[in-house]
Amino acid sequence: xxxxxxxxxxxxxxxxxxxxxxxxxxxxxxxxxxxxxxxxxxxxxxxxxxxxxxxxxxxxxxxxxxxxxxxxxxxxxxxxxxxxxxxxxxxxxxxxxxxxxxxxxxxxxxxxxxxxxxxxxxxxxxxxxxxxxxxxxxxxxxxxxxxxxxxxxxxxxxxxxxx
Amino acid sequence: xxxxxxxxxxxxxxxxxxxxxxxxxxxxxxxxxxxxxxxxxxxxxxxxxxxxxxxxxxxxxxxxxxxxxxxxxxxxxxxxxxxxxxxxxxxxxxxxxxxxxxxxxxxxxxxxxxxxxxxxxxxxxxxxxxxxxxxxxxxxxxxxxxxxxxxxxxxxxxxxxxxxxxxxxxxxxxxxxxxxxxxxxxxxxxxxxxxxxxxxxxxxxxxxxxxxxxxxxxxxxxxxxxxxxxxxxxxxxxxxxxxxxxxxxxxxxxxxxxxxxxx
Numbered sequence: 557x558x559x560x561x562x563x564x565x566x567x568x569x570x571x572x573x574x575x576x577x578x579x580x581x582x583x584x585x586x587x588x589x590x591x592x593x594x595x596x597x598x599x600x601x602x603x604x605x606x607x608x609x610x611x612x613x614x615x616x617x618x619x620x621x622x623x624x625x626x627x628x629x630x631x632x633x634x635x636x637x638x639x640x641x642x643x644x645x646x647x648x649x650x651x652x653x654x655x656x657x658x659x660x661x662x663x664x665x666x667x668x669x670x671x672x673x674x675x676x677x678x679x680x681x682x683x684x685x686x687x688x689x690x691x692x693x694x695x696x697x698x699x700x701x702x703x704x705x706x707x708x709x710x711x712x713x714x715x716x717x718x719x
Numbered sequence: 720x721x722x723x724x725x726x727x728x729x730x731x732x733x734x735x736x737x738x739x740x741x742x743x744x745x746x747x748x749x750x751x752x753x754x755x756x757x758x759x760x761x762x763x764x765x766x767x768x769x770x771x772x773x774x775x776x777x778x779x780x781x782x783x784x785x786x787x788x789x790x791x792x793x794x795x796x797x798x799x800x801x802x803x804x805x806x807x808x809x810x811x812x813x814x815x816x817x818x819x820x821x822x823x824x825x826x827x828x829x830x831x832x833x834x835x836x837x838x839x840x841x842x843x844x845x846x847x848x849x850x851x852x853x854x855x856x857x858x859x860x861x862x863x864x865x866x867x868x869x870x871x872x873x874x875x876x877x878x879x880x881x882x883x884x885x886x887x888x889x890x891x892x893x894x895x896x897x898x899x900x901x902x903x904x905x906x907x908x909x910x911x912x913x914x915x916x917x918x919x920x921x922x923x924x925x926x927x928x929x930x931x932x933x934x935x936x937x938x939x940x941x942x943x944x945x946x947x948x949x950x951x952x953x954x955x956x957x958x959x960x961x962x963x964x965x966x967x968x969x970x971x972x973x974x975x976x977x978x979x980x981x982x
Contacts, residue, residue, distance in 0.1 A: 598914075601914050601917070602913065602914060603917055603918060603924060606918050606919070606924075607922075607923065608918055608919060608920060608922060653895070653896040653899040653900065654895045654896060654899040655892060655895065655896060670892070670896060
């Protein structure tokens with residue numbers, strides 16, 4: 557008696573398990589396809605080639621930057637600064653929301669026009685919402701004697717370039 | 720029998736072509752009127768019957784309808800502006816200037832587009848304030864409030880993406896600042912920034928992406944959510960009028976037959 561009643565029960569159970577298995581298999585495949593689609597979109601939307609200017613900028617001869625001068629190059633958004641300790645280069649992009657800052661000689665400050673952040677000549681934040689100082693950029697002298705700046709490489713502060 | 724406009728339309732409505740398109744048939748019965756709404760793909764989103772009180776200016780100030788109106792103005796003027804605007808770095812700014820100084824009625828269309836955009840943002844906010852202070856967001860209308868919040872976000876994104884298209888200094892720096900805000904998202908902020916702009920700076924890719932978002936993706940999203948929004952009004956018991964809600968004292972005292980108006 558027990559065996560006869562148990563046999564159909566296990567059969568029914570296994571039939572349900574098979575259905576459950578295929579449901580899970582189907583949903584699982586859809587999930588994998590969905591993740592693949594997302595990855596596909598992510599890759600498609602990330603350009604592999606960018607037509608953006610090179611991060612390396614040739615700023616010309618060091619003699620063009622007299623002692624005590626702060627020069628903003630608006631095209632590359634960098635400052636070239638020459639003080640007694642040497643030359644250095646600062647990014648002119650405000651660390652708050654990416655506006656281009658400007659040198660205010662009358663205040664001896666770098667000022668951002670968007671939200672009022674102010675930085676010292678060495679990039680230290682003096683006022684405003686900027687969360688970080690202006691980054692120092694890698695600066696060197698090329699074989700031709702030109703001042704070169706790599707905008708994609710930041711260096712620790714107060715590393716002056718002596719010519 | 721003299722051919723008046725009325726008899727002309729009656730004849731027209733009996734033609735085979737007309738009957739094949741409008742299958743509800745002619746007549747003034749309640750059934751015919753209901754079918755006219757129900758069997759029309761656009762009108763079937765709306766209820767076949769509403770209370771008169773719901774259609775009065777005082778109950779809604781028509782703010783939702785006005786928001787839809789500005790959206791339709793924006794679609795029409797936007798499509799026309801697209802015929803003269805190239806979303807490319809060398810051309811975008813001069814195309815917008817041409818629209819202003821060279822193209823016939825270009826100045827009018829662009830200003831209409833711009834002012835309607837401002838009006839749509841204002842009206843969407845006003846509509847939401849109205850719904851909020853009236854308490855019309857409460858059950859069973861909570862989901863339609865959520866749909867409304869999505870529509871508000873789509874409206875703001877449409878406004879923001881359209882801001883870049885003139886490609887002037889204001890546009891450039893506004894989008895620089897705005898997209899930099901997305902960099903503040905933890906962990907994936909820089910990736911979002913890169914995907915939004917299609918690069919590291921606001922450039923040709925960013926202009927094209929914002930153009931496609933502004934002209935295709937966001938308007939389509941808005942239309943889908945608008946359809947759900949209108950359909951849900953019917954499903955959630957019509958426009959909210961406090962007096963006609965079940966359970967309120969005034970709703971119980973008034974005979975409901977006088978409150979109905981056929982649409």
